[in-house]
Each structure stands twice: as structure tokens, then as C-alpha cells.
Amino acid sequence: MQSKHKLFNFHGGLHLPGHKEISTGQAIGDVFIPSRLVLPLQQHIGESSEATVKEGDPVLKGQIIAKANGYVSVPLHAPTSGTVSQIIEQPVPHPSGLSATCIVIKPDGKDEWIDLDSSADYRQMDPSALRNRIRDAGIVGLGGAGFPSFIKLNPGAKTAIDELIINAAECEPYITCDDMLMRERAEDVINGIRIMKHALQARRCLIGIEDNKPEAHAALKDACSKLGIDDIEIISIPTLYPAGGEKQLIKVLTGKESPSHGLPLDVGVVCQNVATAAAIYQAVTYNKPLISRIVTLTGEGIKQPGNHEVLIGTPVDEWITYCGGYHDSIKRLVMGGPMMGFNLGTDKIPIIKTSNCVLAFGEGEADAQEQQAMPCIRCGACMDVCPAQLLPQQLYWQAYARDFDKIQDYNLFDCIECGCCSYVCPSQIPLVQYYRFAKTEIWALERDKKKSDRARLRHEFRLERLEKEKKEREERMRKKKAALKTGKDEKTKDSKKDAIEAALERVREKQKKSQTQTKNIDNLSAEQQKKIDDIDARRNQEQKDSTS
Amino acid sequence: MQFKKTSSPYLHNNQNISLVMLQVIYALIPGILVYSYFFGWSILVNIILACLTAVASEALMLLLRKRPLAFFLRDNSAILTACLLALALPTLAPWWLIVIATLFAIVVAKHLYGGLGYNPFNPAMVGYVVVMISFPQYMTQWLQPHAGLDLSQALQYLFLGELNAAISLDSITSATPIDSIKTGLSLNQSISEISASPLFGFWGGAGWEWIAAAFLLGGLWLIYRGIISWQIPVSLLLSIVVMAGIFYLADPQQYSNPLFQLFSGGTILAAFFIATDPVSASTTPKGRIIYAVGIGALTFIIRTWGGYPDGIAFAVLLMNMAVPTIDYYTQPRVFGASGK
Ligand code: SF4
Ligand code: SF4
Numbered sequence: 001m002q003s004k005h006k007l008f009n010f011h012g013g014l015h016l017p018g019h020k021e022i023s024t025g026q027a028i029g030d031v032f033i034p035s036r037l038v039l040p041l042q043q044h045i046g047e048s049s050e051a052t053v054k055e056g057d058p059v060l061k062g063q064i065i066a067k068a069n070g071y072v073s074v075p076l077h078a079p080t081s082g083t084v085s086q087i088i089e090q091p092v093p094h095p096s097g098l099s100a101t102c103i104v105i106k107p108d109g110k111d112e113w114i115d116l117d118s119s120a121d122y123r124q125m126d127p128s129a130l131r132n133r134i135r136d137a138g139i140v141g142l143g144g145a146g147f148p149s150f151i152k153l154n155p156g157a158k159t160a161i162d163e164l165i166i167n168a169a170e171c172e173p174y175i176t177c178d179d180m181l182m183r184e185r186a187e188d189v190i191n192g193i194r195i196m197k198h199a200l201q202a203r204r205c206l207i208g209i210e211d212n213k214p215e216a217h218a219a220l221k222d223a224c225s226k227l228g229i230d231d232i233e234i235i236s237i238p239t240l241y242p243a244g245g246e247k248q249l250i251k252v253l254t255g256k257e258s259p260s261h262g263l264p265l266d267v268g269v270v271c272q273n274v275a276t277a278a279a280i281y282q283a284v285t286y287n288k289p290l291i292s293r294i295v296t297l298t299g300e301g302i303k304q305p306g307n308h309e310v311l312i313g314t315p316v317d318e319w320i321t322y323c324g325g326y327h328d329s330i331k332r333l334v335m336g337g338p339m340m341g342f343n344l345g346t347d348k349i350p351i352i353k354t355s356n357c358v359l360a361f362g363e364g365e366a367d368a369q370e371q372q373a374m375p376c377i378r379c380g381a382c383m384d385v386c387p388a389q390l391l392p393q394q395l396y397w398q399a400y401a402r403d404f405d406k407i408q409d410y411n412l413f414d415c416i417e418c419g420c421c422s423y424v425c426p427s428q429i430p431l432v433q434y435y436r437f438a439k440t441e442i443w444a445l446e447r448d449k450k451k452s453d454r455a456r457l458r459h460e461f462r463l464e465r466l467e468k469e470k471k472e473r474e475e476r477m478r479k480k481k482a483a484l485k486t487g488k489d490e491k492t493k494d495s496k497k498d499a500i501e502a503a504l505e506r507v508r509e510k511q512k513k514s515q516t517q518t519k520n521i522d523n524l525s526a527e528q529q530k531k532i533d534d535i536d537a538r539r540n541q542e543q544k545d546s547t548s
Numbered sequence: 549m550q551f552k553k554t555s556s557p558y559l560h561n562n563q564n565i566s567l568v569m570l571q572v573i574y575a576l577i578p579g580i581l582v583y584s585y586f587f588g589w590s591i592l593v594n595i596i597l598a599c600l601t602a603v604a605s606e607a608l609m610l611l612l613r614k615r616p617l618a619f620f621l622r623d624n625s626a627i628l629t630a631c632l633l634a635l636a637l638p639t640l641a642p643w644w645l646i647v648i649a650t651l652f653a654i655v656v657a658k659h660l661y662g663g664l665g666y667n668p669f670n671p672a673m674v675g676y677v678v679v680m681i682s683f684p685q686y687m688t689q690w691l692q693p694h695a696g697l698d699l700s701q702a703l704q705y706l707f708l709g710e711l712n713a714a715i716s717l718d719s720i721t722s723a724t725p726i727d728s729i730k731t732g733l734s735l736n737q738s739i740s741e742i743s744a745s746p747l748f749g750f751w752g753g754a755g756w757e758w759i760a761a762a763f764l765l766g767g768l769w770l771i772y773r774g775i776i777s778w779q780i781p782v783s784l785l786l787s788i789v790v791m792a793g794i795f796y797l798a799d800p801q802q803y804s805n806p807l808f809q810l811f812s813g814g815t816i817l818a819a820f821f822i823a824t825d826p827v828s829a830s831t832t833p834k835g836r837i838i839y840a841v842g843i844g845a846l847t848f849i850i851r852t853w854g855g856y857p858d859g860i861a862f863a864v865l866l867m868n869m870a871v872p873t874i875d876y877y878t879q880p881r882v883f884g885a886s887g888k
Contacts, residue, residue, distance in 0.1 A: 260884040375665030379826035419557030
């Protein structure tokens with residue numbers, strides 16, 4: 001069945017040295033409980049979760065400690081039992097090394113579960129109940145991006161799903177966590193895939209696995225035959241970086257190209273990672289939330305490389321010490337793979353849901369970026385390898401010139417930051433760094449623009465309102481004057497009436513005065529108005545900052 | 549623990565510009581050896597003189613432009629330009645001709661345009677064309693095969709511009725085969741009459757055909773190593789073959805055959821080593837083909853009907869000018885973009 005499948009090519013790509021054997025030597029290591037767990041409220045794409053515990057609260061393993069906040073959000077669970085010791089800003093895994101709000105738990109060592117609901121059979125659950133369960137378990141894409149998984153399983157009533165594609169390519173060098181997961185827990189993976197297939201009502205299901213993982217491939221096959229499953233195709237694909245890129249994998253397996261600026265869903269495909277599948281199985285069948293994941297620890301700077309089941313929130317330094325520590329040659333620490341990962345300035349940061357690998361490079365290992373860059377010689381090597389079929393050297397020129405309009409004409413946002421172009425550039429130009437810079441700048445500009453648009457709108461509304469109020473006031477005055485006039489005409493006729501009228505007039509006078517006062521506040525000088533607006537804007541910004 | 553921060557990717561294929569240039573220079577070696585086998589020491593002396601001039605002027609320009617000297621000198625690009633220029637110039641050239649051509653290539657065509665990576669025109673071809681236009685009489689003196697000079701003679705000619713009384717210049721020099729076809733045709737001789745001369749070898753110019761074969765070997769090695777892409781040489785050669793073929797079939801007595809066109813003059817050298825200069829060539833896949841076909845066609849046209857002996861240099865420079873336009877209109881389709 002799997003040998004007959006027709007495969008397609010994507011443009012470019014690289015044959016990279018795998019370095020996978022470094023970390024596949026031994027079985028997945030057991031969970032250990034560190035002295036503290038640091039859980040960032042934001043571990044996924046979307047709105048960050050909202051803490052539901054406070055400092056000093058006792059928590060049990062699996063208990064929700066932060067709830068989903070909005071649709072694109074998931075809850076967060078305590079990975080072990082203990083006490084919430086702090087809710088504070090801590091450095092989190094992020095390329096720019098920023099800090100974010102984290103719940104810090106001090107484990108009590110008892111590792112005591114909350115009561116889990118009894119296990120369930122997915123076949124008796126309708127897709128929406130399944131999705132709720134997956135969301136409540138806090139599951140996000142474990143392949144790296146961290147998009148809430150339940151959303152991807154909700155294509156909408158109108159979209160029929162042709163293919164559910166399972167990403168088992170794990171194309172980046174050094175990383176082996178998915179490989180080891182498939183070798184050791186193939187049945188979890190297959191069961192998870194069946195659940196997703198059920199939720200999506202997908203016509204067929206394909207697993208794409210690079211041909212450098214024969215053991216994992218065999219394990220999946222065994223699991224299928226053991227479970228008596230014949231509607232999942234396991235397809236071996238050539239090892240070519242980045243075959244595990246979502247759009248590239250879909251192309252290889254189906255020949256379909258997800259549109260530029262679009263989603264796989266637009267071509268009837270949903271793509272999920274193997275580790276996500278296994279987590280979904282645990283969540284749906286045993287109601288177990290996502291509180292740990294398999295992480296690869298590898299590189300020449302590590303004494304005992306391997307894969308471990310790690311609790312979410314485990315500080316990297318404690319974990320590495322637990323695993324035997326660094327070699328003296330340790331030079332650089334990377335979260336993720338060597339092509340797309342990012343440098344850590346410190347190891348005092350936690351493992352989060354999307355951390356698949358911690359890479360410790362030794363002296364002389366992978367120091368591509370140490371070289372001084374030469375000018376671009378337009379050799380086109382970068383273009384030849386770009387899987388998104390872009391013109392990397394043109395993107396580079398535009399980023400260099402800070403021409404952020406032109407760079408979008410060259411489709412900057414189709415760049416998947418795979419790093420192939422930088423890898424081959426004979427001038428050693430850090431191309432991807434330029435693209436990241438350009439993207440960040442463009443996002444910032446757009447944010448600013450939105451902000452000023454909003455401010456402008458607010459200002460316009462205000463002017464409109466003032467105008468309206470002014471008109472109303474004038475109208476009232478006019479009526480009043482008219483009434484006054486008729487009153488004066490009759491003055492001579494009735495002095496009593498006159499006295500009443502005078503009293504009324506005084507009252508009106510008073511009213512008018514108070515009105516003029518409001519008017520004073522309303523008609524501020526431009527300068528005063530700007531000050532107030534600025535204060536408003538700042539306040540809004542502060543509110544937003546504290547929520548994001 | 550604290551660590552140093554840089555941006556991914558952290559891996560590299562360890563290719564760099566000086567290695568690329570060096571490999572191109574290596575690929576020239578077989579051709580240079582065969583060249584000096586047929587034509588003696590002169591070519592080696594010329595190459596050395598051109599290289600010395602190139603490195604000195606490159607260093608000077610880097611100093612003037614306040615660029616890191618050692619860093620850019622290591623890139624080997626000046627040496628490559630010098631080698632290509634020396635190979636393109638006549639074998640018997642006075643020293644100042646070589647020096648002027650090299651100076652123009654490095655100082656004007658390269659550095660005044662912004663240095664490595666910024667030159668719109670191929671520096672070697674600029675140098676060549678400058679002396680071709682300024683000193684045309686020196687550009688037609690080519691040695692006859694096996695009439696080569698030994699080292700002392702070569703040096704003597706190069707710097708003093710004269711030879712021992714025993715050897716007369718006329719007895720050892722002649723026009724190039726391409727040139728003699730042109731003159732012959734203008735004297736109403738037929739191709740078969742012209743090519744009976746000892747200047748002609750088995751399928752190209754005598755001696756030159758073997759030099760071209762050696763350059764071809766080096767060029768194929770470069771493609772094999774992934775240093776150059778096949779599009780440019782293949783399309784360039786094909787376009788010459790097709791054009792020459794059409795005219796040859798129409799009238800074999802007025803037009804030389806395609807094989808001759810390929811293996812005489814600088815066709816092979818240009819196709820694999822000069823047109824492939826990345827800086828001044830088109831970079832898109834389709835653009836590379838258009839660029840190379842343009843060079844091939846222009847070369848054939850200038851050779852056949854133009855006033856200069858070999859049109860390759862002009863063809864390359866003309867197409868260099870067209871590169872920005874070609875690149876603009878041949879951008880590849882982005883992955884997932886609609887409309888294939
Ligand atoms: S690989 Fe580097 S030198 Fe070559 S065209 Fe691309 S950016 Fe320029
Ligand atoms: S990083 Fe972007 S531009 Fe470079 S090869 Fe990958 S997709 Fe293309």
C-alpha cells in the first residue's frame with residue numbers, strides 16, 4: 001500500500017547532515033520533578049491564558065491553573081502537585097529573550113493527580129465534543145508553531161477535508177523527539193490520528209515520514225496492523241530539508257500547493273504533527289491534559305544526549321544538570337533545531353509546550369554565523385534552494401535598503417525562515433536575519449498604523465459629537481429666545497405673569513451658565529486636546545500591554 | 549549559564565567566495581597548460597603580469613575606499629579577473645597593453661562601480677574592450693601554433709616589444725582563424741579554400757580546438773561541482789550552434805560550420821567562465837537562459853557581420869546591460885501563487 005504512493009517534489013531544499021544518531025541511542029528518559037516549575041501564560045499562538053490561581057494556592061497535578069481567554073486560546077494545567085509560589089515576570093523561550101508573566105509552582109513531590117474523568121471512547125463523541133475535550137486539555141501543535149489544535153480540527157461545516165496529513169518528517173537535523181515517540185509509542189500516535197480523522201471526517205489520512213527513520217516507520221506499521229487499521233497510509237518520503245515544512249510536506253504527499261498567503265485548509269488539507277496526535281489520544285481517551293512532552297537534548301556540548309519526557313515548565317538548567325550537565329566545550333545553546341531554532345542567552349528559562357529540542361553546540365560545531373559577511377555576488381545559490389521559490393537575494397537587497405513596500409512585492413511573507421538560503425550563501429550573509437528584521441519592522445509599522453487609525457477615528461467621532469451637540473444647543477437657544485420674545489410681548493398685560501417670567505428667566509440664566517461651563521471643557525485648545533488624547537492612548541496601551 | 553547570541557541557521561555548507569573563485573581558477577588550469585603547450589611561455593608570463601597588476605590595483609583601491617584589505621584580497625576575485633583577461637588578450641601583447649586592460653577592469657569596471665558584487669559589467673570584458681577599441685592594431689597579433697617563444701624570448705617581447713633578429717615577428721604571427729575566415733570571405737574565397745590553411749585544425753582553429761577542449765573539461769567540472777549552473781553555458785553554446793547551423797546549411801561555402809564556431813576563438817571560455825560570472829549575469833532561472841541565448845546570438849552576429857574579429861566581449865557587455873530588465877520580467881512563480 002505505502003510503496004505505491006506517488007510522490008511530488010518541492011523546489012530547492014537541502015541535503016543536510018542529520019546528526020540524529022547522537023540522541024537516538026537510548027530510550028526516552030523518565031520524567032523528573034524539578035525544584036520549581038515556571039509556566040508562562042502564553043505558550044501558544046493566540047491570546048494568552050488567564051491565571052485562575054493566586055500565590056499560595058495549593059494545586060494538584062492536572063488541575064487548570066489558567067483558563068483560555070477567547071477563542072484562539074487554551075487552558076494551562078499544573079504539571080505536578082504543589083503550591084503556587086509566585087506569579088511573576090520571568091524570561092521565557094523567545095528569540096528576543098523577553099520576559100512574560102509566568103505561574104511558578106513549587107512541587108510537593110507527591111505528584112498527586114486531580115480526579116480524572118473516566119476514560120471515554122471517541123467513537124461515541126461528536127466532533128464538537130471532541131474538540132472541546134482537546135481544547136480543555138490545553139493541546140497545541142507540538143511541532144513548533146503552537147497553534148491551538150482544536151481550531152485546526154474545526155474546518156467549518158462547508159469545508160470537506162480530503163486529506164488529513166500527519167507530519168512525521170522531522171526534517172531538521174539533530175532533532176529526534178518525534179522519531180523516538182514513534183518508535184516507543186506508535187500506538188498512541190495511531191490512535192490519536194484516528195481520533196483526528198474522526199473529528200475531521202477526513203476522506204483519507206497520510207503520514208509523511210522521512211526515509212531516514214526506518215525504525216519509526218516500522219513501528220507505525222506494526223501498530224497499524226496490531227490495531228487492525230488499514231485506512232491510514234504511512235508514506236516514506238525522501239530526506240530533504242525542509243520536507244517537514246507544512247506546505248512542502250503537503251506538496252510532496254499530494255502535489256497540492258497551499259496558496260501563497262493562504263492555508264492548507266484552502267486546498268482541503270489539515271496537517272498535524274505526530275506528537276500532537278499522541279497528546280490528543282491521551283487527552284480524549286484518558287482525559288489527561290498536556291503537562292509534559294518529549295524533548296531532545298543533544299549537541300556536542302552535552303555529556304549525555306538523548307530524549308526525555310519533560311514536564312512543561314521545567315527550567316532548562318535544572319534539566320540539563322539532571323541529565324549529566326554540559327561538556328566544557330559548550331559554546332552556544334539553541335532552542336529548536338540548528339536551522340530554525342533560536343539562541344538562548346541563558347539556560348534559566350523553562351521548557352514550554354512548543355519546545356522540541358535543546359541543542360548545546362560545542363566549540364567549533366555549527367559556527368556558521370561567526371564569519372564576516374562578504375557582499376552578495378548574485379550567484380543565485382540562495383534562489384536555487386529556496387523551497388518557497390522566492391528570490392532571497394532580492395529580499396535581502398530590499399531589507400538592506402529598508403524598502404518595506406517593495407520587499408512585500410517579493411513576497412517576504414511567504415518566506416518560511418527555513419534558512420536554506422543562508423546555508424548555501426557563499427558570501428555568508430545572514431539572510432534570514434534580514435528577513436526576520438524586515439518582518440518585525442513591518443508588523444511594528446502596521447501596529448502603529450492601526451493605532452493611529454484608531455486614534456484618528458476616535459478624534460473624528462468626537463468632532464462629530466461636538467458638532468451635533470452644538471447644533472442641538474443652538475436649536476434650544478433659538479426656541480428659548482422665541483419663547484422669551486412672546487413672553488415679553490405679553491409683559492405689559494400681566495405683571496404677575498411677569499414676575500413668574502423673571503424668576504424663570506433667572507433659572508434659565510443659571511442653566512445657561514452651567515451649560516457654558518460644559519462648553520468650556522468641550523472646546524479645548526488643540527494643545528490641551530492632544531494632551532488628553534495622549535493620556536488616553538497611553539492608558540489604552542498600558543491596558544493592552546498588561547493583557548498581552 | 550550565559551551564552552552568546554546569534555541568529556539561526558547555525559549550519560553552513562562551508563562554501564565561501566574565495567573557495568568558489570579558487571575552484572574556477574583551478575578549472576582554468578588544463579586550458580592554460582594546453583595553451584602554453586601550443587603557444588609557448590607567453591601566456592604564462594601574461595597571466596602573471598595581469599595577476600600582479602590586478603592584486604596591486606585591487607589593494608590600492610581597497611585602501612582608497614577604506615575597506616578591510618586582507619579580508620577582501622583573500623576573495624581571489626581579482627586574480628580570476630586577471631586570468632580571464634590574460635586568456636582573452638592576444639598571446640603576443642606588450643606589457644602596457646596587459647597592464648592597461650587590467651587596470652581598467654579592476655579600477656574602473658569593478659571598484660568605481662562599488663567593488664565586488666556591485667559591478668554591472670563583467671570587469672575582464674570591460675578591460676578587453678577598452679584596449680580593443682584603443683589599440684586595435686595590437687589585438688590582431690596572434691602566434692601560430694608551435695611557433696611559441698621560450699621564457700626569455702617571451703619576457704623580451706613582453707617588455708621590450710622586440711625579438712631576436714633571428715626571428716621575425718611576421719613569420720610567427722598570423723590572424724586568428726575566425727579573423728582569417730572573415731578576410732578570406734571578403735576576398736571572395738570560399739570556406740573550403742580558406743580552411744585549407746595550416747591555421748585550421750581538425751574541427752576548429754589549429755591548437756585552439758584543443759585549448760577549447762581543455763576549457764570545456766574544466767567547465768564541466770565546475771558544473772559537476774555545482775559552482776556554476778548549466779543553464780548559461782548550455783544555452784549560450786546551443787544558440788551559437790543553432791544560428792551557425794542554419795546559415796551553414798543554407799550556404800556552407802559562405803558560413804563556417806557550427807563545430808568550428810564552438811571550438812575557435814573564445815567561445816568555450818566565454819560560455820563556461822565569462823558569461824557565468826554571477827555578479828554581472830542574470831540570476832533568475834529563465835533569465836539566465838535568455839541572457840545566455842542573447843550572448844550567443846550577438847556573438848554570432850558580430851563575428852559574422854560585424855567589424856571586430858571576435859564579438860564575445862561586446863555580446864557579454866551588451867547583455868550585461870539588459871540584465872536588470874531580464875531579471876525584472878523573469879521572476880519565478882512563488883510557491884502557491886495562483887496561475888502557473
Ligand atoms: S547566495 Fe548569497 S551571494 Fe549568492 S545570490 Fe544569494 S545572497 Fe547573494
Ligand atoms: S529562509 Fe525564506 S527565503 Fe530563505 S530559503 Fe527559506 S523560505 Fe526561501
